[in-house]
Amino acid sequence: MADRMTREQRHRCMSRIRGRDTKPELVVRRWLWRQGYRYRLYVKSLPGRPDIVMRKWRTVIFVNGCFWHGHECQKHRPATNAQFWREKIERNRERDARNQALLQAAGWNVIVVWECQLMPKRRMETLRELDLVLSRIVLDRTGTPHPYSWPEEDSNPAVAAETAPEYRPSKAISRKAPENKQ
Numbered sequence: 626m627a628d629r630m631t632r633e634q635r636h637r638c639m640s641r642i643r644g645r646d647t648k649p650e651l652v653v654r655r656w657l658w659r660q661g662y663r664y665r666l667y668v669k670s671l672p673g674r675p676d677i678v679m680r681k682w683r684t685v686i687f688v689n690g691c692f693w694h695g696h697e698c699q700k701h702r703p704a705t706n707a708q709f710w711r712e713k714i715e716r717n718r719e720r721d722a723r724n725q726a727l728l729q730a731a732g733w734n735v736i737v738v739w740e741c742q743l744m745p746k747r748r749m750e751t752l753r754e755l756d757l758v759l760s761r762i763v764l765d766r767t768g769t770p771h772p773y774s775w776p777e778e779d780s781n782p783a784v785a786a787e788t789a790p791e792y793r794p795s796k797a798i799s800r801k802a803p804e805n806k807q
């Protein structure tokens with residue numbers, strides 16, 4: 626009896642399809658933040674409670690675990706209770722598809738990033754793709770590139786000032802000089 630209880634508990638625990646603050650999610654969030662994108666997390670009022678919601682860009686991002694959401698990369702499923710898992714994962718896939726359709730019907734851009742795409746080997750490529758997709762969304766909505774997309778550019782004025790320090794003192798002096806004479 627006690628044994629069965631723990632197994633049920635384990636199932637209940639493991640069947641939570643959406644964890645919070647998973648490592649793949651943090652990778653995406655940190656990257657977004659650095660790019661200047663701002664977002665909210667786990668918005669319950671939207672279908673599927675998206676992991677990341679960027680209202681300004683009418684965009685949601687799901688960061689999906691490959692096993693729970695039945696990504697095609699998952700070749701082997703657990704041998705025990707194979708049917709149980711197959712059905713469960715199939716239900717998850719159906720629910721995901723339904724939620725995404727609802728979001729799209731309401732005018733949201735829906736982006737799905739898979740856990741396996743954020744493994745170190747493929748991470749950069751995935752984030753570059755994400756950057757392209759988001760840039761296009763921003764461009765479509767505003768007609769201009771995302772202003773915060775490239776934080777490095779913000780610091781360019783400082784760099785420019787640093788590379789041209791010689792002009793400034795001489796200009797300042799020449800401007801002061803007439804005042805001093807009067």
Ligand SMILES: [Zn+2]
Binds near residue numbers: 698741
């Ligand atoms: Zn995968």
